[in-house]
Every structure is written in C-alpha cells, then in structure tokens.
Amino acid sequence: MPELPDVEEQRRIWARHGAGNRIRAVSAPAKDVVRNTSPQGLGRSLHDRRLLEPQRHGKWLIAATGDRPRILLHFGMTGRLVAAANDEPMHEHDRVVFTLDSGELRLRMPRKLGGVWLARSEAEARDVTGVLGPDAWGADGEILRDRLGGRGALKPALMDQAKVAGLGNLLADEVLWHARIHPQRRGAELEGHEWRMLARQLRKVLEQSVEAGHVPAKDGWLTGARDDDQPSCPRCGTALERGDVGGRTTWWCPRCQQ
C-alpha cells in the first residue's frame, strides 16, 4: 500500500536508475494508465529529455526533466517501480515503460489505480495532484495543530492530503497508536502536549518506515499486530478494537488510546 515511505522508496529507485539518464522512448502496454495524454504524447514530450533528481510530495512522485515537463506518478494501491535491463522480458503488470539510455524504468502495477500524468507547469501539476498540504515527513507539532486542529475526527484529518500529505490508512493508525490518541478524538480538543507527542511519534514512525521503504510490521508496532487472528496491543496486551472511522477500517487499543 504505497504511502509516504513506499513512495519514498520509489523515489530512490528513480533517483538511482533514472536521474541523469535520458529518456529514449515511452511505451504503455496499458495505455489508460497514462492519464492525461496518450503514451505517444508522453513520448513526444519526453523524448531525449534528461531526468533530474526526482521529488516526492506526499504520495506523489514528481520526476522533473530538463526544466519544463514533469512526470507525475501515483502508485495507487499496488504500484511500484522496477529497474530493468532493456532485454528483460516484460512482466504482465508492467503498465508503463520508460526506456532510458541505459536500462528501463517500469511502472509495475497489478491493479490499475494510480497512473502517470504529464505536467508542463507548476499549475498543471497542481491540477493533477489537487491541493496538497505540507509533506508529513517534516511536520512538527505547530504544523500539525495548525492543519489538523479542526472540529472533525483526527484520523480522517491525518489522511486528508490537503491538510498534510503522505499518510494513508495504515500510517494514520500506526501514528495514533504510538501517540496514544484515539482516532476519533477531535483535533480541536487536543492539548499542547498531545500535539507534541503526535509530532514526535509521527517523526519516529516515518523515520523507521522511510528507512525500510514501507511501514514495517515489526514487533511493538500496530502494523505487526493488526493482521493477527486475535490482535492485541503490543504495548499492554489488551485486545485491539476495530471500527470504521471516516469510512476506513481502523484499529486501536481501547486502553492506550482513550
């Protein structure tokens, strides 16, 4: 489930195998995955462009070229980048292929959510991604209170990309569990120390997740427990509670997260 850490891993792959290289061709076995132009149009715009260092904002990978055209990638639920040699056989889920001077970058994505967009300007990029809040990696207590301190429940706010960018369902639960805050607490009710705790735990969870390239299902983390048959809190052993918050499945510890 590509959230911020997973996309950061894709950014590293693009940086390692793409940056500095020139695009020779673009092909798309699944042409509908190229969203706002055709594969041919993408190829025309990108032909012979040199790839720069890619950026990430929330769950979006922004791969700049030359200076104008940017490639925007969103990985949906199942997408990832694969660096491959030119003669490597295609995988059935390789949806878009960027052929470079050396090797290829392939968007491998079993389910065709997400996709590839072309943006010729900052404004076009914004239209594609929608309004994105500040990236969650780097958000401090001030920013969190400022962005999430509304009257709504905290978890849906955490996942709202316009408020803070990069968190999905798994990370939101993980961070709230670490910070011992109930997912349905209203942002407006939180105290100063809770914002600081939230920011500290957010930083900790993101640090370790970004390093791993995904949210690790490690001991002592909610993600390591939530898929068990009888999930219990890794901290206190209480049976975890499962519910629906903001339309998403949510796990929390009824004892730690009051």
Added chain:
DNA sequence: CGTATTGTTATATA
C-alpha cells in the same frame, strides 16, 4: 459476492 485498499467526485450537513 463481499472485503480490502488507494484515490477522486458528488452531495449533504453543520
């Protein structure tokens, strides 16, 4: 067939 997950969009409500 329902569930799961990422988003977007539309509509309703406070």
Added chain:
DNA sequence: TTATATAACAATAC
C-alpha cells in the same frame, strides 16, 4: 462561505 461527513466510483485479487 467553509469545513466536514457520507457515499459512490474506479480496479483487481482473494
């Protein structure tokens, strides 16, 4: 008006 809540939709594996 703005923010929030709810539901539908898209895609595909299990």
